Amino acid sequence: xxxxxxxxxxxxxxxxxxMSLHPTLKVLVREGIPNVVNPLDRHALExxxxxxxxxxxxVMILSMAPLFSLSILREALAMGADRAVLLSDKAFAxxxxxxxxxxxxxxxxxxxxxxxxxxxxxxxxxxxxxxGPQLSEFLGIEGISFVKMIEGFHFEEDGTAKAIVRxxxxxxxxxxxxxxxxxxxxxxxxxxxxxxxxxxxxxAERKEIQVMSASDxxxxxxxxxxxxxxxxxxxxxxxxxxxxxxxxxxxPEMASKLIFEKIRQRGLI
Amino acid sequence: xxxxxxxxxxxxxxxxHEVSLEILSKGREIADSLGGSLSAVLVGRDLxxxxxxxxxxxxxxxxxxEPPDSNFYPGVHVVEALTELVKEHDPDILxxxxxxxxxxxxxxxxxxxxTGLSAHCNDLKIDEQGHLLQVVPAFGGGVLAxxxxxxxxxxxxxxxxxxxxxxxNESRNGKILRREMPLNGKSRVKVLDSVKEERMEVxxxxxxxxxxxxxxxxxxxxxxxxxxxxxxxxGAVGATRPPVxxxxxxxxxxxxxxxxxxxxxxxxxxxxxxxxxxxxxxxDSEFIIAVNTDPEAEIxxxxxxxxxxxxxxxxxxxxxxxxxxxxxxxxx
Numbered sequence: 001x002x003x004x005x006x007x008x009x010x011x012x013x014x015x016x017x018x019m020s021l022h023p024t025l026k027v028l029v030r031e032g033i034p035n036v037v038n039p040l041d042r043h044a045l046e047x048x049x050x051x052x053x054x055x056x057x058x059v060m061i062l063s064m065a066p067l068f069s070l071s072i073l074r075e076a077l078a079m080g081a082d083r084a085v086l087l088s089d090k091a092f093a094x095x096x097x098x099x100x101x102x103x104x105x106x107x108x109x110x111x112x113x114x115x116x117x118x119x120x121x122x123x124x125x126x127x128x129x130x131x132g133p134q135l136s137e138f139l140g141i142e143g144i145s146f147v148k149m150i151e152g153f154h155f156e157e158d159g160t161a162k163a164i165v166r167x168x169x170x171x172x173x174x175x176x177x178x179x180x181x182x183x184x185x186x187x188x189x190x191x192x193x194x195x196x197x198x199x200x201x202x203x204a205e206r207k208e209i210q211v212m213s214a215s216d217x218x219x220x221x222x223x224x225x226x227x228x229x230x231x232x233x234x235x236x237x238x239x240x241x242x243x244x245x246x247x248x249x250x251x252p253e254m255a256s257k258l259i260f261e262k263i264r265q266r267g268l269i
Numbered sequence: 270x271x272x273x274x275x276x277x278x279x280x281x282x283x284x285x286h287e288v289s290l291e292i293l294s295k296g297r298e299i300a301d302s303l304g305g306s307l308s309a310v311l312v313g314r315d316l317x318x319x320x321x322x323x324x325x326x327x328x329x330x331x332x333x334x335e336p337p338d339s340n341f342y343p344g345v346h347v348v349e350a351l352t353e354l355v356k357e358h359d360p361d362i363l364x365x366x367x368x369x370x371x372x373x374x375x376x377x378x379x380x381x382x383x384t385g386l387s388a389h390c391n392d393l394k395i396d397e398q399g400h401l402l403q404v405v406p407a408f409g410g411g412v413l414a415x416x417x418x419x420x421x422x423x424x425x426x427x428x429x430x431x432x433x434x435x436x437x438n439e440s441r442n443g444k445i446l447r448r449e450m451p452l453n454g455k456s457r458v459k460v461l462d463s464v465k466e467e468r469m470e471v472x473x474x475x476x477x478x479x480x481x482x483x484x485x486x487x488x489x490x491x492x493x494x495x496x497x498x499x500x501x502x503x504g505a506v507g508a509t510r511p512p513v514x515x516x517x518x519x520x521x522x523x524x525x526x527x528x529x530x531x532x533x534x535x536x537x538x539x540x541x542x543x544x545x546x547x548x549x550x551x552x553d554s555e556f557i558i559a560v561n562t563d564p565e566a567e568i569x570x571x572x573x574x575x576x577x578x579x580x581x582x583x584x585x586x587x588x589x590x591x592x593x594x595x596x597x598x599x600x601x
Contacts, residue, residue, distance in 0.1 A: 016408055128388035130376035137380035142344045142458045145373040169369045172466035179457040230385030235415035247575035255576045256586035262574050
């Protein structure tokens with residue numbers, strides 16, 4: 001099975017409290033904050049590796065990011081992916097989800113046939129969950145989001161295959177049967193990603209990372225980046241906190257009395 | 270057309286989702302401020318009662334697409350049918366709930382229409398030029414961004430459940446426009462079955478009191494005290510991610526960016542540090558009480574009343590205090 005896993009480098013959430021808003025430029029100051037593989041993308045990669053272990057085939061990483069993200073792709077390769085493609089070009093900067101999905105789809109068309117594309121359901125920074133479904137739409141295949149389990153695959157005699165998956169819903173899940181090729185966006189519950197091993201790191205050094213630019217993909221620059229993005233950011237601001245912030249340090253008995261009093265004042269006891 | 274606001278109305282077993290009513294309420298406000306009209310889009314079999322309910326809720330038009338089979342997946346066929354409908358009527362704004370269905374359908378539809386889409390909006394406003402200002406959380410809600418889509422139409426957004434208030438506006442005579450939705454050719458996706466999982470007794474989103482716990486609760490035994498407190502107060506128990514991972518709480522109890530949004534009269538957080546991706550789900554609570562051993566915990570900057578202390582000691586005292594207070598008042 002040929003599987004493509006989409007990976008995005010994101011600022012490490014453990015350091016987000018160090019991020020600040022530039023007072024006049026209205027941009028995020030994220031200097032010195034390291035990037036990591038988007039957490040849900042690790043689950044997508046883990047699932048791809050498990051499918052490869054069971055059915056054979058190839059796992060390829062696909063990422064659109066600045067060139068300095070090569071080390072993040074090495075980390076994904078160290079988990080066990082076979083090779084990686086990095087889409088990198090100044091023209092891509094500022095792409096919204098629509099432009100990003102368009103770029104990824106052009107790359108997928110050039111990478112060649114595939115059976116499955118796996119994505120994390122959303123990235124931890126922008127939290128849109130758009131790129132998976134939009135990529136499936138640009139490729140003309142079905143895409144399923146919120147996938148919490150891949151039950152298995154059925155291979156037909158005519159060479160086609162179907163996947164049975166569980167999609168998380170508000171009250172439970174739906175079981176879905178879908179023909180390959182297919183795009184699945186996965187949630188955390190799907191698996192526990194493996195740790196990177198030392199030998200994995202050594203092997204990753206020898207694996208191929210292909211870098212492709214806008215011209216390699218024959219992409220019209222007006223279709224990508226800020227120019228090709230229908231959405232614009234008009235403002236960026238910190239949420240306002242209007243709270244009383246009365247904080248006390250008391251013995252448990254006294255603390256309980258004070259809390260009780262607050263509940264009573266609100267008419268809830 | 271300017272001022273035409275569309276809302277994708279979701280229903281399960283012929284019951285409208287709460288989030289659809291929330292968005293329709295906001296949609297009405299926006300349509301009125303633009304001098305336009307409000308339409309709902311409905312997809313499914315045998316939904317006449319739901320369509321009527323949408324009309325009585327205050328919708329000017331209901332576009333109802335009825336497929337031949339009730340067991341369809343909202344995939345490519347639905348995207349195609351909706352694309353056609355949108356191109357025919359050219360709405361200004363199209364809103365969907367950020368649900369398991371809406372959050373998947375909206376981006377596909379936006380890609381087909383080559384228009385902009387924002388996700389998990391907390392707020393919607395109209396600026397002087399009549400553009401839709403879409404306020405979305407980023408970086409776990411620590412930052413908010415206002416997104417606009419100045420040129421392409423419709424301006425599309427998904428709205429987080431629980432953030433808009435429901436307001437009925439019944440003084441209208443809306444039209445129901447039904448149309449068959451053909452499921453052309455063989456579908457590549459089939460729904461096999463829907464499985465319902467366990468639900469809690471008091472729904473989190475509707476609870477007047479929410480008792481939430483975080484990593485600091487420490488173990489299942491301590492967690493039980495939160496359950497006891499919630500039972501005593503008639504509230505619901507919520508959690509941050511770690512208690513769910515540890516198995517003290519269930520997935521559906523999770524509050525925050527990857528869970529539910531609550532707006533209770535009283536929220537009490539125990540052993541919760543105050544990471545933005547949790548706080549974003551409780552920020553509209555009327556009153557926030559926090560208990561944490563760490564005086565530097567972020568939650569103390571975002572609460573109304575904070576107690577620096579050990580929840581293991583405070584919870585039993587508080588439970589006693591409430592029992593005592595209640596029996597005194599009730600004269601037992």
